[in-house]
Structures are given as C-alpha cells and as structure tokens.
Amino acid sequence: MKLLRVPRSIGESQPNPARRMRLLATGMLLAMAALFIAARSTVHLHPAIGFVQAFAEAAMVGGLADWFAVTALFRHPLGLPIPHTAIIPRNKDRIGDTLALFLRDNFLTPAVVARRMRGMDVAAAAGRFLASPSAGDGRLREGASRLIADMLEALDQERLGGMVKGAIGQRLRGINVGPLVGQAIEAAMRDGRHAPVMDGIIHWADRTLEANDHLIRQMVHDKAGKLLRWTGLDENLANAIIDGLRKMLAEMAADPGHSLRLKAEEGMAKLAFDLQFDIEMQAKAAQIRDEILDNPAMQRWIDGLWEQARGGLLRAVRDPGKAMAGRLGEALRQLGGTLQGDARLRHVINRFVRRAAVGATATYGDAIVRLVSDTVRGWDAGTITNRLEGAVGRDLQYIRINGTLVGGLVGLVIHTVDTLF
Known part of the structure; x- marks a missing residue:
C-alpha cells in the first residue's frame, strides 16, 4: 500500500535539500547531547572517556550557539522576543532599500550599462541569426515565438487596440x-x-x-x-x-x-x-x-488595420519557419547579409542600441529601483523570511554542522591542554 505524501504548507518555501540539512544539523546536536550524557555517566570507568565528554560538551555549546545565530536571522528562537533576533523580518524594508541601491549603483547606471555594451556587437549577432535562422537554436526561437504569442494574447486587446489606434490617429x-x-x-x-x-x-x-x-x-x-x-x-x-x-x-x-x-x-x-x-x-x-x-468609415478602416496587423503578427510568431520562408523571410535574410557585410551599418546600429539602452537606464533606472524597493516592502514578514531561508537555508545548516564539529574539536583541545599541563 502506497502512502500519500502530506503536502507542505503554502507558506513553506524551503526546498527538500535545505530541510534535510536542517534535520541533519539538529540530529547531530541531539547526538552530541546523547553522547555527553553517556560519557558523563561512564567517565569514571576510564580517563579516555573524559576526552569524549569534553568533545560532546563543547560540540553541544557550538551547535546551540550556531543554531541560535541562524534562527535569530529569521525568527525569535523558541518564540521568545529576545532583543536583536528575527533580524530579517524586522529589517525587511531596509533590506529592500539596500538591494535597490545595490542594483542602481552596480547595474542600473548609464556608465555601467555603456561600459558593458561597448564590447557587444548586437548588429552582427542579429545579422547572423537573420541570415541563417536555421543555424540558430531552434528551441530558443520557438520559445521566444511562444512567449511573444502568449504575451499578445494575454494583453487586454480592447485596451491595447485602443492604445495602438489612438496612437495612429494622434x-x-x-x-x-x-x-x-x-x-x-x-x-x-x-x-x-x-x-x-x-x-x-x-x-x-x-x-x-x-x-x-x-x-x-x-x-x-x-x-x-x-x-x-x-x-x-x-x-x-x-x-x-x-x-x-x-x-x-x-x-x-x-x-x-x-x-x-x-x-x-x-x-x-x-x-x-x-x-x-x-x-x-x-x-x-x-x-x-x-x-x-x-468619419466612422475611417475609424472602421483603422480598426481593420489593427486587427490585420495583430493577426499577421500572431501568425508569424506562431509559425516562424513559415514566415521566414516567404517574402518576409527573404527580406530578413538579405538584411542579415547586409548587417554582416556592412561594418559602417553595424557601427551605426550598435551605437543606436547602446544609446537606447543607456537612455532607458537613465530614464527608467530609478523607476526599476523603486519597483524593487516597493515590492520588497509589500511582502509580509513571513514571505520574505521563507524566500530568503529557502534560498540560503542549506548553507546556513552547514554553519550549524560546522559549528558543532569545530566546537567539539576546540573542547577536545582545551581538555587535552588542561590534562597535560
């Protein structure tokens, strides 16, 4: 008889490896406690058991200290409102602001974007793909086509069509x-x-x-x-x-x-x-x-123009191979060959792309930073705790394991020195 697996709670976002590591760290702490009790009870039988007792005792101290430190990052240990614990939930707004500033200072500044894009030959890459689309990654092309089609179908057509037709009329x-x-x-x-x-x-x-x-x-x-x-x-x-x-x-x-x-x-x-x-x-x-x-007739003509353009675009992205086989494909292949052979045109296009990216960064960089900051601020404490713990929880449990082992070794060294001197 196959047992049904009980689903994890919705709020729990830690993956199975992190949970297994947490159980392993807790198991080691309990094992050290059991070893300490056993050694303490039998230490009178042989002097060597004192070394085992010292190792287990120090390992418990190290494991408990690291458990307290790791737990204090995300919540109050044992639910007690100890000062300077539950650090991440209490400081989530500051974390969001710091993350946003990090993105802005290291990624979303015009100087950084310009430096990153200076060595990129976007025009040549586009030319190679257009000239030989079959030589590219078919899965990438099909995935991008499905993504564009899904985006077009998911958008509010009344609003999108109104925007396009309004832009044409304007x-x-x-x-x-x-x-x-x-x-x-x-x-x-x-x-x-x-x-x-x-x-x-x-x-x-x-x-x-x-x-x-x-x-x-x-x-x-x-x-x-x-x-x-x-x-x-x-x-x-x-x-x-x-x-x-x-x-x-x-x-x-x-x-x-x-x-x-x-x-x-x-x-x-x-x-x-x-x-x-x-x-x-x-x-x-x-x-x-x-x-x-x-005139209503002109408005109907603009409506039809938008529907024809949208339908043609959907047909093209749903079947990129067929679209590339017609006149459009031939024109795109010629454009790709021109891009590969004309260094001056590539330079102009790359300069335009670079300036567009730098301009977009200068214009919308602060908006992106505010989006990151506001998104983190909008999360509740439980959400951000579960997401961060799920991302780094496995490594944090290694800290507990290492603390248990290092603490035990330090206790063993201290006991050895005390015994010899």
Missing part, C-alpha cells in the same frame, strides 16, 4: 497635410503628371453632360418665356447650349494649350502655393483631415 492628426499636398501637386505639375488627371476630368465632364443633357433642356424650358416655348425656340436654345459645352470640352481635350485648361492649371498652381505657404489654407486642409479621421 500621429495622423499631427501631420500638417497642407504643405505635403501642396508639394505633391507642385511636383506633379512640374513633371507633367497632372495632364492625365486633367484629361480624365474633361472626359468625365463630357460623359456627365451627355448623361444629364435632359436636365439642361428642362431648365431652359422652365426659364424661357411663353413666347419662346410657343415658337419652340427654347429647344433650339437648349441644343445650342449643350452643343457649345460639348465643343468646348472637345477643344480642351484636344488642345493642351486651351485657355480654359491653362486657367485651370493656373488655379492648381495657386492651390499648391497656398497649401504650402498660406496659414488659412493650411487650417482648412487640417479641418478636412480631422473630418476624414472622425
């Missing part, structure tokens, strides 16, 4: 579209790329006139007097207007130097100039930009 609203559109129009006119647009507008106007000539006829008929309607001249007038407009559009389409066409180009040039240099026109362009961004 970025678009921060663009001064007037000068950009003005420069685009000016460049198009300078290279003659506006001519097809102008031809398209003229052809569109001709088709629109042909499809809606009945509206012009109806308008002339309604505005004409009774005499014109009675004589039928309203129909002739409408035909003349329609034919004149068609002829004008045909001439504009056939003659790039037509006066109306040149007038339209002059208006386009003025619009391009005003968009670049007229504050009032730039304000109107910004208003149009904001109205477009506030």
